[in-house]
Amino acid sequence: MGPAAWVVRPLVSTICLTTVAGPTRSPGGYAEPVLPYASYLRVYEPLAALSPAAREALAHDLDSAVDPAATLVSEQATVLNRTVASAAIGVDNLHTYAPYVLRLAGRSYYCPADMPLRSWLSLTSLIDSLGDANVQLLLPPESITMVDEGFLSWRRAHPEAVPHVRQTTWGVPRTWFVLVADDERELYDASGSSSIRYRARVTDARRRVARAQRVLHQVIDESDLREEMQDLACWLDEFDAASWVELDYAGVAQFLKGELDDDRSAADIHRVLTALGSADWAAAGEAYRRFESRWRVVNAHERAN
Numbered sequence: 001m002g003p004a005a006w007v008v009r010p011l012v013s014t015i016c017l018t019t020v021a022g023p024t025r026s027p028g029g030y031a032e033p034v035l036p037y038a039s040y041l042r043v044y045e046p047l048a049a050l051s052p053a054a055r056e057a058l059a060h061d062l063d064s065a066v067d068p069a070a071t072l073v074s075e076q077a078t079v080l081n082r083t084v085a086s087a088a089i090g091v092d093n094l095h096t097y098a099p100y101v102l103r104l105a106g107r108s109y110y111c112p113a114d115m116p117l118r119s120w121l122s123l124t125s126l127i128d129s130l131g132d133a134n135v136q137l138l139l140p141p142e143s144i145t146m147v148d149e150g151f152l153s154w155r156r157a158h159p160e161a162v163p164h165v166r167q168t169t170w171g172v173p174r175t176w177f178v179l180v181a182d183d184e185r186e187l188y189d190a191s192g193s194s195s196i197r198y199r200a201r202v203t204d205a206r207r208r209v210a211r212a213q214r215v216l217h218q219v220i221d222e223s224d225l226r227e228e229m230q231d232l233a234c235w236l237d238e239f240d241a242a243s244w245v246e247l248d249y250a251g252v253a254q255f256l257k258g259e260l261d262d263d264r265s266a267a268d269i270h271r272v273l274t275a276l277g278s279a280d281w282a283a284a285g286e287a288y289r290r291f292e293s294r295w296r297v298v299n300a301h302e303r304a305n
Helices: 052-057 068-085 115-130 132-138 141-157 174-179 202-219 223-236 250-262 265-277 281-304
Strands: 038-046 100-104 107-111 165-169 185-189 194-201 244-248
Touching: 038 100, 038 250, 100 244, 174 202, 174 223, 174 244, 174 265, 194 202, 194 250, 202 223, 202 244, 202 265, 250 281, 265 281
Parallel strands: none
Antiparallel strands: 038 107, 038 165, 038 244, 100 107, 185 194, 194 244
């Protein structure tokens, strides 16, 4: 499966890249909060599982402090700085972006930012959704050509690269919750505001996706949903079996306000799958309506923006 198979829903600011010193700080010394509209799916691999190029790029970050929220704030500040500074687009192939670092049971796992690849995939997704003519109204054609040439050069040097990070805006896709379980859920401080993340072994995530595919194949005739599940399965298969996957609400959690403690979205999705597998349509409908009503409020912010 080629690189185009991992096109993600566009987060336009990811397209525009430059280098900044890091997140701004408030007078109290705290990093600025994460932006409210994006959520993320990340895979952390053991260092030995990364490509030689990725290991070399991470050489100076192997002992980085474990603070995913600070890493995210820095990443978001980087792309926003470029978005505000210029209408042109470009991919910075030379700058090394700090990885996300996860340490569990004495072992370290790394999630490279993969900025050049993610930027290109976001741009192609934007073009697909808007069409060439509309994109040219927003972005100068010469900038698109420059990025095209830059990405092809980067891809030749990194032919096997797969993005370790997926992202979406104004919500969390229902299919992402298939990968995780309720007992893998935790509240955490997302740079000054509460958020939710789940962390699961990739092997468990693959097993859950395979189970969901079997159930959906039997009872659901929705091609888009099945394609989403197949895309996730193929993506997970690209990573080492010792890896971990992280579903991070990040700033999207701000739209759930006081409902974070009661949010059990992964449990709801697995109740739906269990009920569908046993042909209990009433229970499946009840669980999905509960899930949908929670996220409908968050999704509505996309139309407002």
